[in-house]
Amino acid sequence: MTKALFSVPHITCEPIKSYKPGSSEKLEVQKEYDLMMKKVINLPMIINGKKITSSKKTPVSPPHNHKHIVAYCHYGSQKEIKQAISACMVNKDSWRNTPWEHRCAIFLKAADLLSGPYRQKINAATMINQSKNIFQAEIDAACELIDFLKFNVKFLTEIYQKQPESSNGIWNRMEYRPLEGFVYAITPFNFTSIAANLCLAPVLMGNTVIWKPSDSQTYSAKIIMDLLKEAGLPDGVINMVHCKPEDANKIIFQHPDFGGIHFTGSTKVFQSIWKEIGKNITKYKSYPRIVGETGGKDFIIAHKSADVDEVTTAIIRGGFEYQGQKCSAASRIYLPKSQWKKIEKKLISELKTIKVGDPKDFTNFVNAVIHNQSFEKLKSAILKAKKDNNAKIIFGGGCDKSIGYFIEPTIILTTDPNYDTMKRELFGPIVTIYLYKDENFEKTLKIIDTTSEYALTGSIFAKNRNIIIQASKILENAAGNFYINDKPTGAVVSQQPFGGSRGSGTNDKAGSYLNLLRWVSPRTIKETFVPPKNYRYPFLKQEK
């Protein structure tokens, strides 16, 4: 069909809008936010392009205003899961046979729609549904998702161009087939862009997908489905279900056509999924692809040569942006005793200026945590720290859920590098600091490497190059994304491909070609132009 080797348009990262007072983008997003807050909409499942409602409905409320209802989400059961699998299998051939440039064109169109008419819809939905301030919504739901949509197109062409060597009389080719079965995407609440990309990466490579969004991201998930429909993604390529995870697991992980899982969420859940797949391994037609990015206990270590203001800013931005609910959020901090008084003074005076509240008020830096369960978990960690002899709360500690699930940015100072909150992922605005003796810098690096089960992100702050080299070496396996003199959050698609190893996941690097490779099963083709007509090799001849 295709009669040219097309090149894709030049691709660059989406510029982040400022939303400064008086800007048109600020007025637009505020208008969209108010409209959404006034309405109550339905969030149906979408299977084979059809909206499926049910009598099992649950209210959806903003975490910062949990008595206010903005939607009802419709839940299905095993019946809808079976329908979603059928839809994936029925639509598989037409989607995998859609020429690559047309698959890419749908993605590029979706990116342009998101950059234009859908930008403030997805931003407002993410602010309301996940309690993000406008900047956090913009860098996630708008910019990062636009970057995923566009850069994945570029990565696809780079993969397709990767071809084997050929020799005389032979043309070797490699084609990047989609997987034979369907892909199951289970997605987290905390990034609208990650949720979308967990479906879109396999889809771009020609697969059909069942998508089960987090119960705490269903509102912004609907906007993604609207966007993809408008961009021309055919019905049945992504089938979105809302259900109890166990209901889906029972059907999907037993199905012979289960081709792969694209997961982001907590480590425990991923490990339980892996076990389930292992138990059923003989039932599948192919070995399923298992891709999962999971938890983190991300660190910052400052050397005595580090700049106090830079370290303080990294702790605040890295630890408290989006209420510390980023898998990459800095939550364990190692500071040299000699610098502590200066850092403490700056840190506390800066934290005092931070406002906590509703994202509608743009002056709030910290908003609500995602749900009651998270609120209670964080509150109990704070209460425990108040009681423990080896921990002291030096800032924050306040919790209030009368209107929304608000937790103050909280700093725990501990004398024990193995204190509970130095090891356990809390996923909230709680940062724990441990002070080390300056002469124990190397020993502290070794402690960092062995304290937690995770290895997602981490930062070293130092001016001295030899120190940077030493930290990079000792911490080689402690983080999949390692930062030098920068906070450990805010990875950009195409610039810092993202993922960690150990308990943090399979490290398949979202935002790079490496992730797309997991969604194809290459076929090698050898074509011989003039095949031999006789089996006898020259060595078989008799000596004369």
Ligand code: NAD
């Ligand atoms: P979660 O594990 O609670 O839920 C993630 C998804 O798994 C949701 O859709 C949920 O419904 C589903 N789920 C829950 N139990 C399940 C089960 N038994 N079987 C199948 N699916 C199940 O995580 P969350 O609270 O949505 O997100 C926070 C977690 O995600 C944190 O641990 C964070 O570190 C991690 N995360 C990691 C990355 C990364 O790239 N490494 C990115 C974002 C979030």
